[in-house]
Amino acid sequence: xxxxxxxxxxxxxxxxxxxxxxxxxxxxxxxxxxxxxxxxxxxxxxxxxxxxxxxxxxxxxxxxxxxxxxxxxxxxxxxxxxxxxxxxxxxxxxxxxxxxxxxxxxxxxxxxxxxxxxxxxxxxxxxxxxxxxxxxxxxxxxxxxxxxxxxxxxxxxxxxxxxxxxxxxxxxxxxxxxxxxxxxxxxxxxxxxxxxxxxxxxxxxxxxxxxxxxxxxxxxxxxxxxxxxxxxxxxxxxxxxxxxxxxxxxxxxxxxxxxxxxxxxxxxxxxxxxxxxxxxxxxxxxxxxxxxx
Amino acid sequence: xxxxxxxxxxxxxxxxxxxxxxxxxxxxxxxxxxxxxxxxxxxxxxxxxxxxxxxxxxxxxxxxxxxxxxxxxxxxxxxxxxxxxxxxxxxxxxxxxxxxxxxxxxxxxxxxxxxxxxxxxxxxxxxxxxxxxxxxxxxxxxxxxxxxxxxxxxxxxxxxxxxxxxxxxxxxxxxxxxxxxxxxxxxxxxxxxxxxxxxxxxxxxxxxxxxxxxxxxxxxxxxxxxxxxxxxxxxxxxxxxxxxxxxxxxxxxxxxxxxxxxxxxxxxxxxxxxxxxxxxxxxxxxxxxxxxxxxxxxxxxxxxxxxxxxxxxxxxxxxxxxxxxxxxxxxxxxxxxxxxxxxxxxxxxxxxxxxxxxxxxxxxxxxxxxxxxxxxxxxxxxxxxxxxxxxxxxxxxxxxxxxxxxxxxxxxxxxxxxxxxxxxxxxxxxxxxxxxxxxxxxxxxxxxxxxxxxxxxxxxxxxxxxxxxxxxxxxxxxxxxxxxxxxxxxxxxxxxxxxxxxxxxxxxxxxxxxxxxxxxxxxxxxxxxxxxxxxxxxxxxxxxxxxxxxxxxxxxxxxxxxxxxxxxxxxxxxxxxxxxxxxxxxxxxxxxxxxxxxxxxxxxx
Numbered sequence: 001x002x003x004x005x006x007x008x009x010x011x012x013x014x015x016x017x018x019x020x021x022x023x024x025x026x027x028x029x030x031x032x033x034x035x036x037x038x039x040x041x042x043x044x045x046x047x048x049x050x051x052x053x054x055x056x057x058x059x060x061x062x063x064x065x066x067x068x069x070x071x072x073x074x075x076x077x078x079x080x081x082x083x084x085x086x087x088x089x090x091x092x093x094x095x096x097x098x099x100x101x102x103x104x105x106x107x108x109x110x111x112x113x114x115x116x117x118x119x120x121x122x123x124x125x126x127x128x129x130x131x132x133x134x135x136x137x138x139x140x141x142x143x144x145x146x147x148x149x150x151x152x153x154x155x156x157x158x159x160x161x162x163x164x165x166x167x168x169x170x171x172x173x174x175x176x177x178x179x180x181x182x183x184x185x186x187x188x189x190x191x192x193x194x195x196x197x198x199x200x201x202x203x204x205x206x207x208x209x210x211x212x213x214x215x216x217x218x219x220x221x222x223x224x225x226x227x228x229x230x231x232x233x234x235x236x237x238x239x240x241x242x243x244x245x246x247x248x249x250x251x252x253x254x255x256x257x258x259x260x261x262x263x264x265x266x267x268x269x270x271x272x273x274x275x276x277x278x279x280x281x282x283x284x285x286x287x288x289x290x291x292x293x
Numbered sequence: 294x295x296x297x298x299x300x301x302x303x304x305x306x307x308x309x310x311x312x313x314x315x316x317x318x319x320x321x322x323x324x325x326x327x328x329x330x331x332x333x334x335x336x337x338x339x340x341x342x343x344x345x346x347x348x349x350x351x352x353x354x355x356x357x358x359x360x361x362x363x364x365x366x367x368x369x370x371x372x373x374x375x376x377x378x379x380x381x382x383x384x385x386x387x388x389x390x391x392x393x394x395x396x397x398x399x400x401x402x403x404x405x406x407x408x409x410x411x412x413x414x415x416x417x418x419x420x421x422x423x424x425x426x427x428x429x430x431x432x433x434x435x436x437x438x439x440x441x442x443x444x445x446x447x448x449x450x451x452x453x454x455x456x457x458x459x460x461x462x463x464x465x466x467x468x469x470x471x472x473x474x475x476x477x478x479x480x481x482x483x484x485x486x487x488x489x490x491x492x493x494x495x496x497x498x499x500x501x502x503x504x505x506x507x508x509x510x511x512x513x514x515x516x517x518x519x520x521x522x523x524x525x526x527x528x529x530x531x532x533x534x535x536x537x538x539x540x541x542x543x544x545x546x547x548x549x550x551x552x553x554x555x556x557x558x559x560x561x562x563x564x565x566x567x568x569x570x571x572x573x574x575x576x577x578x579x580x581x582x583x584x585x586x587x588x589x590x591x592x593x594x595x596x597x598x599x600x601x602x603x604x605x606x607x608x609x610x611x612x613x614x615x616x617x618x619x620x621x622x623x624x625x626x627x628x629x630x631x632x633x634x635x636x637x638x639x640x641x642x643x644x645x646x647x648x649x650x651x652x653x654x655x656x657x658x659x660x661x662x663x664x665x666x667x668x669x670x671x672x673x674x675x676x677x678x679x680x681x682x683x684x685x686x687x688x689x690x691x692x693x694x695x696x697x698x699x700x701x702x703x704x705x706x707x708x709x710x711x712x713x714x715x716x717x718x719x720x721x722x723x724x725x726x727x728x729x730x731x732x733x734x735x736x737x738x739x740x741x742x743x744x745x746x747x748x749x750x751x752x753x754x755x756x757x758x759x760x761x762x763x764x765x766x767x768x769x770x771x772x773x774x775x776x777x778x779x780x781x782x783x784x785x786x787x788x789x790x791x792x793x794x795x796x797x798x799x800x801x802x803x804x805x806x807x808x809x810x811x812x813x814x815x816x817x818x819x820x821x822x823x824x825x826x827x828x829x830x831x832x833x834x835x836x837x838x839x840x841x842x843x844x845x846x847x848x849x850x851x852x853x854x855x856x857x858x859x860x861x862x863x864x865x866x867x868x869x870x871x872x873x874x875x876x877x878x879x880x881x882x883x884x885x886x887x888x889x890x891x892x893x894x895x896x897x898x
Contacts (some may be wrong), residue, residue, distance in 0.1 A: 001580050003305045003383060012582035013540045018521045020595060040570075047536055047584055048569045049527040078529075155375040160374050163401070181397035181620055183404040183433075183706040185540075186634050186696040190799060204385060206376055217570065 004213055008041065011201035013185065014164055015045040015148065018199040019052065021189035022146025026082070026119075029054040031066045032237045033221050034150035034202055037210050039079075040219050041201060042148075053080040053127075055144070057118060057258045060090055061097055061239035069222045074128055081128035082138060084118025086110050097241040110239075116171075119196065142194040145191070148199045154206045166198045167191055208260045215253045227251050235265070304508050309387040309403045311430070312412030313422040317443040320481040321412055322375065322386050323353025325499070328488035331377035332356070353482070361827040381504040398669060400706070403430055408437035408506045410499065415478070419462055421654040427462075428653040428670060431469040432618060432708060434690045436630035438466075438473045439502045446480045450493065468656055475502055512579035516604035517544030517683070518692050520636035521554070521597045525584070536567050536584040537599065539637065542691035544604065545578030546585070551602035554593050555611040555682035560602065561587040596638035598682040600694065607682045607692065608712035612645065617707025618670045619655065621699050624666040625673075630802045631704075633677060635695035641678040641805040642697065645719055648672040665705075672710070676719045678805045679835045683709055690763075698799065717842075724842055741822030745779050748892045749819040751844050752883070755832040755864065756854030756889055761872060762828035765854060768880045770826050778893070780824040783814065808836050812843025819847040822893070834864050850890070852883055 002011070018025055027042065027050075029035045042050050056070060074081035089095065089109045096106035117123035118153035129136045153160040163179050165187035180188040190195055202210075214221060224234045224245075232245040248264070250256045259265050310318045326332050336356065344351045387400035403409065409430050413423050430438060440462060448454045466473060477499055479486045487499045496503065522539040526532075546552070551562045566574040567584040577583040585599070598607055615777050619625050633642035650662045650671040656794055665671045686693030686708035697705040740750050741867040752769070754762045766782050773780035788810050811827060818825045829836060841849050853866040868886045870879045887893040 003303055006580065007304060009540060009580055009582040013522070016538055016582070020523045044569050045538075045582070046525065046527065046569075047534070047538075047567055048532070049525075049529060051527060154376055179398065179401075181404075181696075181703050181706070182401045183696050183703065184694060185636070185693070186706075188701075188702060188703060190632070190701040192700055192701055204374070 004209065004216060007205055007209055008044070010204065011038075011041045012045040014187075014199060014201040015042055017187060017189065018148055018165075018201075019046070019145050022197070024142050024144050025052045025148070026055045026144045027052055027148040028115075028150070029056050029070070029081075029149070030061070030068050031056065031222065032150075033074040033210055033214065033225065034152060034153070034205075036219060036221055037205075037213055038148065038150040038202060040217055043077075050077070050079055052148075053082045055118060055125075055147075056081070056083040057084045057111055057114045058085045059083065059114070059239050061095070061110070061241055063224060063234075063237065063240045063243075065224055066222055066237060071128070073220070075130070075133060078130060079128075080125075081135075082125050083135065084114055084123060084125050086114040087124070089113070097239075100103070104241060119147060143196070145196050146199055147196055148201065150202050151198075151200050152205050152207070152210070153203050159203075162198075162200055162203060163188070164200050164203055165189065166200065168196050168198060170194045197279075208257070211253060211260060212259045215257055221253075225256065304382045305383045305385065305508065306382055306408060306503075307387060307406045307509065308410060308503060308854050309389050309406035309435070310410045310412065311389045311399060311403060311426040312441075313414070313417075313426075314392055314422040316412045316414040316420070316423070317481050318412050319354030319356075319388060320352065321410065321441060321443065321479070321487070321499070322388055323356040324481050324484050324487045325386065326375060327353065328364040328484055329377040329379060329500070331375070350779075373748060379500055379504050382508075384503065396429075399426065400429055400433065400618070402621065403433050404706075406435055407508075408439075408503065409435045410439050410441055410503075412441045412443050413458060413462065413690075414447075415442045415445050415458065415575045418458060423462070424465055424656075425654040427466050427471060428656070429618065430467075431471040432616065432670065433672075434686070434694070434708070435705075436471070437506045438471060439499065440473050440476045441481075441499060442476060443481050444476045445478045445485065446483065450478070452478065452493075465656075474506065480790055483811055492796060492884070509605060512543045512691075513545055515543035515579070517546050517550075517599075517601040518542045518607070518636075518689065519546070519583075519585075519599040520638070520692065521593060521595050521599055522637050524593065525596050527619060534567065534586055535590055536563075536586055537593070538582075538584045539599070540582045541577050541579050542636070543579050543689055544601065545576060547576045552587070553600050553602050553606070554597040555589070555600060555607050556680040557593060557597060559591045559593060561589040561591055564588045567860065596636075596640075598636065598638075608686050609680050609682045610712045610715040611677045611680050612713035612715060613675045613677070613681070613683070613709050614648075614672070614711035614713055615675055615695070615707045615709050616670065616672050617665070617697070617705050619667055619705045621667060621702065621704025623699065623704075624667065625671075625697070625699075625705060627663060629699075632799050632801050633681070633695055634677065634698060634703075635681060635709075636681055636692050638681055638683075639801055640681055641802045642675050643678075643719060644673055645676040646674040648674065650710060670838045674713065676717075678839075679833075680715065683712070684707055685711065693830065700799065720839070720842055724845055728846070738820060738822060745822050746894060747778050747824065747887075749822045750824055750839070750845055750887075750892050751815045751819055751833070751847065751849040752824065752826045752852060752887075753840060753849055754826070754828045754852045755830070755837070755866065756856060756872075757831065758854060758872070759828070759830040761854055762830055764876065765852075765870075765883075766826045766828045768876050769883050770844060772880050772884065773824055773826075778824055779822055780826065781818060783811070783818065783827040785811065785824055785828065788814070808832075808839055808842065812840045815840065815844045815849075816827045816847070819844060824887075832864070837864065850886070850892075854879075 023172055086109055094100050094109060096103050118125055121143045125138040126135040127138040151159050151162060161176060163182050167188055224237060227233045227249045231247055231249055233248045233250060235246045250259050310322055312318050340355045341351050377384050387402040387406055390401040413419055442455050442458050456480045477486055485491045486494055486498050488498060519539045519541050521537055525536045525538055547564060548563050548566060553560050564586045566577050567662050568574050600606060627644045631642050633640050647662055649660060649667060650669050651658045651659050652730060653670045684692040693709045695707060696703045710864055754761055754766050770780050770782040815825050837851055851866040852868045854872050855869050870882055
């Protein structure tokens with residue numbers, strides 16, 4: 001087994017463990033490369049099926065191509081697709097792009113709050129109806145007790161400290177100083193009522209591993225990752241007001257792999273283009289403690 | 294830097310760095326990252342600038358301690374990971390905290406490592422945690438260890454000091470069964486002997502030692518073990534495969550190989566090896582997360598151990614002699630019910646006996662302890678509520694180690710040393726003790742039975758359909774009562790709401806507990822001369838044996854509402870009923886059985 005085989009096998013084990021142990025399980029899908037790799041791993045783990053819903057938190061400031069891609073893939077693979085949002089903040093334009101709040105406040109409201117309440121089931125959820133191809137209000141308000149997330153340890157400091165199975169308390173908070181032990185293949189799968197567990201099958205993968213796997217498996221990704229002829233591409237996807245493309249002429253997955261292996265990005269942190277990370281030293285960690293993914 | 298040509302064949306190795314507080318773990322890692330060119334551009338400069346701004350001397354440790362409160366407290370709280378590459382392979386470095394309060398984090402870090410760097414301060418010498426960590430590494434099965442004697446500058450690079458530490462610590466590790474690959478004198482702060490050699494030193498550098506570790510490869514040669522993680526039958530899109538899913542821990546399997554599942558002992562043969570988005574497979578070997586379909590569609594449960602019929606079988610028993618370490622806030626106590634997780638099996642477990650408790654830091658042992666306290670390492674006997682399949686840790690690590698869950702938390706971990714004879718000692722002792730002290734009333738059971746004109750008995754209805762069982766139980770009660778008999782339907786749900794005083798959070802332990810309560814209650818009710826009827830959905834042979842033992846000296850009768858899965862489970866029952874029959878006909882069959890067994894006299898109208 002080579003390195004990718006090993007990483008894959010471990011991820012499949014974790015996915016199956018989550019599916020076995022959690023009554024109400026979902027997978028967060030941000031439409032980015034990591035969570036799309038995660039989607040492919042789920043199909044490997046469950047032999048072509050994805051036996052749980054994919055949940056997307058729609059900030060309504062995502063790059064439009066991302067939403068088109070989301071719905072196209074959901075229809076083609078017949079995925080159980082669900083999205084949630086912070087309708088109140090959007091209606092009142094309490095957002096950074098509308099100029100009313102700063103970046104961190106915007107993230108907190110459109111992502112963290114929307115995620116927390118969507119998972120808990122106390123805000124409306126919308127589910128793709130494969131008959132009509134439209135999203136409909138989901139009558140189920142059952143909270144998700146297991147949430148699969150595509151976080152990687154190499155992304156930034158706080159993620160490097162995550163467990164594969166990471167408990168979150170009633171208010172979705174993460175106690176980084178008191179995490180459960182993980183021994184060998186045994187993870188935390190028991191949890192108090194009202195809490196949930198975040199499951200991280202991609203923790204040991206690096207950005208390079210993810211692209212190598214995309215190349216090996218032929219996984220389709222959003223075209224925003226590639227240079228369309230203007231010498232720019234996105235290395236990391238997010239909301240358009242806060243995510244900047246990087247200068248790069250990589251037009252294919254192979255180009256990206258070589259760029260990361262030995263090219264211009266071999267030693268440049270992935271999230272360098274994310275404005276929200278720069279705001280204060282531990283901004284992302286603060287958000288994660290409060291429940292951000 | 295590594296060349297790109299060998300990328301496909303490159304291996305990855307997880308390495309944990311452990312050691313006493315302030316002995317320099319983070320500095321070693323920071324240096325490894327910096328010296329192998331693993332840092333993002335500008336990162337070093339950014340930390341240097343931060344230190345200048347805050348008037349602090351620059352330390353490589355700051356590279357890792359990205360978290361705010363770590364910087365505030367100056368200690369490593371949790372095990373962080375970072376990545377670097379040598380000429381040889383890719384490494385994931387796991388930084389494990391040294392503070393005793395964070396032992397569970399250190400253990401988590403070490404448990405996912407294949408190799409360890411153990412750091413000892415040359416100036417301060419071997420400390421409590423240096424020894425504790427050595428013990429834990431041995432128990433966790435990390436056999437590849439390099440000891441780094443750090444801060445050699447503080448002892449003026451005196452190799453005599455280095456040799457003394459090497460001698461003393463080698464002797465200690467020997468006692469816990471660990472043979473280090475080597476000792477390296479270093480000064481991490483200045484990068485001495487980390488990636489490059491000092492002129493006064495001839496041995497391998499830290500990086501060379503790491504690269505010299507062989508990648509574990511012998512697992513394929515061992516007997517085949519696949520702990521069953523789950524059984525999938527996804528019907529979407531006309532998929533009719535019934536797939537046994539799991540990761541091959543050791544050995545290999547091929548299509549048509551005969552297999553046995555333990556502890557159930559069921560046999561079949563491999564029909565296909567399934568995979569998505571891969572060409573058809575004919576073989577699966579150690580490390581592969583795979584899926585298997587069988588020639589016979591057996592009803593097996595997650596947690597069983599799939600083995601090759603041709604390979605040596607695992608041990609199957611309820612009594613295990615183990616070595617374990619305890620991290621729980623509350624001690625591990627006898628009489629308390631816990632959940633044991635071994636490979637993919639989960640079973641209720643109790644502490645049967647403490648044979649000895651050892652201090653992991655000085656290896657001193659205390660005898661006569663009856664419970665295991667936090668941070669203790671102990672040799673114990675555990676007794677599980679159901680038979681468990683496993684291997685000895687010394688022979689096969691992956692199926693020979695376990696964790697213990699107390700309420701919601703993983704509170705302990707350990708390795709199996711020995712499989713003991715399956716004598717159900719705790720249960721037998723309990724029943725013996727209970728019966729010896731049983732206080733009888735003025736009326737003997739025989740007198741009650743004579744007046745009732747029927748014998749006392751516990752009738753247990755088993756099957757998968759809970760509603761059908763309940764309906765049957767109540768109908769039988771009605772029929773018996775109407776005929777003038779002392780009959781009572783004991784509903785499980787009433788137990789759940791009433792008698793469960795020792796409620797526990799764990800569903801598995803809770804269910805086991807409920808069966809016990811049912812058995813104890815039936816003992817009392819049958820002693821009162823009644824015919825007690827109950828329904829126990831999803832019961833297996835072990836549940837029935839438990840009820841039989843607890844209801845002693847009275848006996849039990851089992852009635853099975855048939856379904857294919859039960860039949861395949863191989864439960865021995867006194868009567869099998871066809872769910873297609875009308876209810877009255879099923880009750881009549883049960884009635885006839887009671888007559889046949891002379892529980893009801895046949896002259897009673």
